[in-house]
Amino acid sequence: MAETRAGAPAPALDETMLAMDVVDTIRHADRVVERELEGPGRQARLRERLREIYASQGIEVADHVLDAGITALEQQRFAYTPKGEGWKRSVATAWATRARWGRFALAGFGVLVVAFGVYHFTVSAPRAREAAAIARELETELPRALRAEHDRVLAGTQEAAPRAEAARLLAEGEAAARAGNLTEARARRTALNDLAARLASAYTVRIVNRPGEPSAVWRVPAANPRARNYYLVVEAVDRDGRPVEVPIISEEDGRVARVSRWGLRVPEAEFERVRRDKLADGIIDQPVIGQKVAGSSATNWTVQTNGGAILSW
Incomplete structure (x- = not known):
């Protein structure tokens, strides 16, 4: 804003620059704007108030210059409007603030x-x-x-x-x-x-013949309570007498297990023969009842059997 000493003549100013100064004066005089721009005749009151402000500074401003400044303020002609956010500005801002967010x-x-x-x-x-x-x-x-x-x-x-x-x-x-x-x-x-x-595999199937262990058992099938199924309790051993596990399928529940001992189903006559043999002296005279040789998928039995089996008794 141009200033002069008291009593000194006001300097000559370009009207455009003076109008910009008027706008700046209005912006910085918040009370002037709040009070003088309200109600009817606001431009006239604002013009008079501005004339007083400039007169106090020793500056004489023509009415048309004041009017131009007021009009420019209302039209925002001398207001700075920042440009939109572009990628270059964003990059520059990020670089300038890197210490804060880096x-x-x-x-x-x-x-x-x-x-x-x-x-x-x-x-x-x-x-x-x-x-x-x-x-x-x-x-x-x-x-x-x-x-x-x-x-x-x-x-x-x-x-x-x-x-x-x-x-x-x-x-x-x-x-x-x-x-x-x-x-x-x-x-x-x-x-x-x-x-x-x-x-x-190669193994021998023999009837279990040890004290305190059964050599033969019978079961009542669930499907026919009047019948009995007869089994010899047998075990598979190799030529050194060691147990050999073989896959056995239970005819009672279809369960498959690898075991060395199971119940082999036989006719009642075979069951009775073994039972009487053991009762006679506690020893089964002919315990071996089957032989499985290497290369064969089947066991050769010396007793009559359909191959049915059980896994528990």
């Missing part, structure tokens, strides 16, 4: 790096390794293992039935591996392994 951003970035590292080493990488291992097993290891177990079966027997079963299991296992069905492919490999192990 350490928080750096800490956040560090947290993200640590979190990514933890996720990678505990989740992502193990999953990737597992997926690669499964793919390798399906493409290479399982087909090779299936073929090896199949060949082991063929090498261990000349019987048609187990060889046909081995061929079926091999085909199903290879198809499952090609389809990406890991569970089914593994199951066929296990079945081939079990078949090869059964064929390779």
Whole structure:
């Protein structure tokens, strides 16, 4: 704002600059604006008030200049309106305030790096390794293992039935591996392994003949309370007398278990023969009733039996 000493003539000012000064004076004189711009005749009152303000400073301002300043204020012609937020301004602002937000951003970035590292080493990488291992097993290891177990079966027997079963299991296992069905492919490999192990095993089946243990039992079937089923309690042993576990299916509940001792179903006459033999002197004269040789899938029995079995008595 132009100022002059008391009594000095007012300097000559460009009217546009003077009008801008009028606007600035009005903006900084809040009371003037609040009081003089209210109600009718506000421009006239404001003009007089402005003339007094300039006169006190020794400046004489023409009415049309005051009117131009008032009009410019109302039209916001000399007001500064900041430009909208552009990407350049945003970048500049961020750079200027980097000291304030930089350490928080750096800490956040560090947290993200640590979190990514933890996720990678505990989740992502193990999953990737597992997926690669499964793919390798399906493409290479399982087909090779299936073929090896199949060949082991063929090498261990000349019987048609187990060889046909081995061929079926091999085909199903290879198809499952090609389809990406890991569970089914593994199951066929296990079945081939079990078949090869059964064929390779050799053991003797004998009636249990020890003090305090039953050698024969009978059961009343749930489906026919008037009937009785008769069983010899038997065990499988190798040539050194050690127990051999074999897969047995219970005819009572269909449960399958690998056991070395089970109840073998026989006719009543065979049951009575063994019972009388043991009652005579506490010893069974002919305890061996079956023989399983390597390469064979069946047991050769010396007693009459349909192969039915129970797992508990």
